[in-house]
Amino acid sequence: MKAILCYYSGSGNTKLACEYMAKNIKNIQIDLFNIVKTAPPDLEKYEVVGFATFANFLAPPYLMRSFLENLPRQDDKPAFVFNTYGLLSGKTLKILDKWATAKGFKVIAGHSLHTPENYPPMIVSGKGNEQAPNEKEMADFENFISELDQLFSRIKEGSRVERKRVRISLLNTLLPAFPPAKARKDMGEKYVDKKLCTECGICEGVCPYGAIKLNPKPIFDLNKCYGCWACYNHCPSRAIYTKKYKGAGHYPQPIEQLKKKLEI
Numbered sequence: 001m002k003a004i005l006c007y008y009s010g011s012g013n014t015k016l017a018c019e020y021m022a023k024n025i026k027n028i029q030i031d032l033f034n035i036v037k038t039a040p041p042d043l044e045k046y047e048v049v050g051f052a053t054f055a056n057f058l059a060p061p062y063l064m065r066s067f068l069e070n071l072p073r074q075d076d077k078p079a080f081v082f083n084t085y086g087l088l089s090g091k092t093l094k095i096l097d098k099w100a101t102a103k104g105f106k107v108i109a110g111h112s113l114h115t116p117e118n119y120p121p122m123i124v125s126g127k128g129n130e131q132a133p134n135e136k137e138m139a140d141f142e143n144f145i146s147e148l149d150q151l152f153s154r155i156k157e158g159s160r161v162e163r164k165r166v167r168i169s170l171l172n173t174l175l176p177a178f179p180p181a182k183a184r185k186d187m188g189e190k191y192v193d194k195k196l197c198t199e200c201g202i203c204e205g206v207c208p209y210g211a212i213k214l215n216p217k218p219i220f221d222l223n224k225c226y227g228c229w230a231c232y233n234h235c236p237s238r239a240i241y242t243k244k245y246k247g248a249g250h251y252p253q254p255i256e257q258l259k260k261k262l263e264i
């Protein structure tokens with residue numbers, strides 16, 4: 001019996017958490033599947049499917065929505081949902097649950113993990129939450145993993161596992177889920193410091209939405225951009241900037257503190 005965990009991770013926090021889950025789950029083999037710029041996986045080969053991503057303006061990013069929309073309709077296949085977040089997850093987990101359920105998956109578990117921020121405006125304002133997750137949040141994550149493992153054991157035995165509605169805090173319930181256009185609008189126009197840009201093409205490669213073309217420096221298509229900051233975060237020369245942010249708050253990969261907590 002095998003599971004597939006389909007993830008979208010801008011800077012690696014979610015990917016790291018997914019690797020940690022896969023490593024610590026004993027009752028099933030979990031294959032990790034990066035949804036960025038790939039064709040949908042063959043779900044027929046898997047008994048369970050997971051969906052994991054990060055909170056993006058209090059909701060899951062648009063890429064996960066389009067990924068789910070392109071999957072074939074399911075007939076109650078067990079699924080679980082997971083997200084990381086830097087400060088407040090909002091309705092991210094609930095919406096992931098809703099999208100997966102609408103596709104015909106039976107969602108049996110869900111969890112949100114507090115992690116450091118990869119959103120440059122938060123890092124610049126000193127709210128990088130580098131200490132996250134704290135001990136309690138880490139213990140809650142471990143509990144989630146062991147509950148999930150027990151559910152997998154029951155599925156393996158052939159027992160029926162019921163649908164479980166995911167729970168989020170009251171505060172998160174009260175927060176609005178912003179439309180995808182807000183992230184793009186808040187980020188605004190992107191510029192390239194031509195003296196710093198080495199024309200390496202990394203920004204074009206990491207843009208999940210195909211909004212960058214190199215010619216020979218990057219050209220941005222604002223209509224395709226979803227304001228994810230991946231180009232800004234990953235440019236090795238820090239050549240990409242916006243009206244408000246230049247040369248600061250970059251988060252290209254998980255910080256050491258998080259790597260230590262999620263060591264595999």
Ligand SMILES: Cc1cc2nc3c(=O)[nH]c(=O)nc-3n(C[C@H](O)[C@H](O)[C@H](O)COP(=O)(O)O)c2cc1C
Nearest residue numbers: 009010011012013014057058085086087088117118
């Ligand atoms: C564009 C953008 C929007 C974000 N919005 C939120 C948010 O609404 N709430 C939150 O808690 N964290 C938010 N974050 C922070 C990320 O969810 C968090 O740092 C996450 O762990 C990043 O995961 P990744 O490294 O897998 O991309 C946002 C990050 C980005 C880049």
Ligand code: SF4
Nearest residue numbers: 197198200201203235
């Ligand atoms: S990643 Fe940075 S240096 Fe490389 S092409 Fe893009 S802007 Fe230029």
Ligand code: SF4
Nearest residue numbers: 207225226228229231
């Ligand atoms: S252009 Fe940059 S901010 Fe916009 S979607 Fe692509 S990587 Fe994200």
